[in-house]
Amino acid sequence: MGVWDLVLVGLVLLLGLCGVLVPGVPGSWLVWAAVLWWALKDPRPLAWGVLLGATVVLFLSQVVRWTLPPRRLRTSGATPRMAVYAGVGALLGFVLVPVVGAIPGFMGGIYLYERLRLGRHKEARAALRTVMRQGGSSVLAELFTCLLIAGAWLGAVIWG
Known part of the structure; x- marks a missing residue:
């Protein structure tokens, strides 16, 4: 696989990571699709292993996210800047x-x-708790999963 192909896969992975934080963008699916694209273009056992691992981890992430409260981040005061x-x-x-x-x-x-918005520790801590209860934990689970997949892909590209 050429350097430009790897750069494009990396950009799609980055877009997927950003998409996790944007409502309505299928971030985790973009991350998985980027790994699939890489595995199809570079059919080595390592690439297929990363794809299999990404598929399993994303499935487990979806199971975990179904057990967490639904995303209601807008009602908690979450903003794009946050x-x-x-x-x-x-x-x-x-x-x-x-x-x-x-x-x-x-x-x-x-x-x-x-803390920057409210200025006080106590209010910032209470706001953090509210955001995490209103769906922040769901976003964290999805983002963490996508970071794991991106890290595995990067490791496979560098050391594989």
Whole structure:
């Protein structure tokens, strides 16, 4: 697979990661489709293994998301800017503390946004709890899954 094909797959993965944070965009499906495209263009056992793992992890993520409360983020006061803070926090956390850092990074991003908006720790903490109860946990589960898949793809491209 050529460099430009890998760049395009990476861009679709990035679009999918951003799509998780935007309501109505099928972010996890874009991430899976990017891995499928890569596996079809580069039919090695490693690529098929990553695709199989991505499929299983996405299925498990959907099962987990069905058990969580439905997304009602707009009623909690969530804004697109908050989604950016949460997404950047999750990505930074995922990179700085590999894999598990995405969870505190996501929540830290929301907390930072609310702290800057409200100005006080107590109100920011209460707003974070409200957002997570109103569907933030569902977004976190989907984003975490997509970050795992993107990380597996990147690892397979670099070291495979």
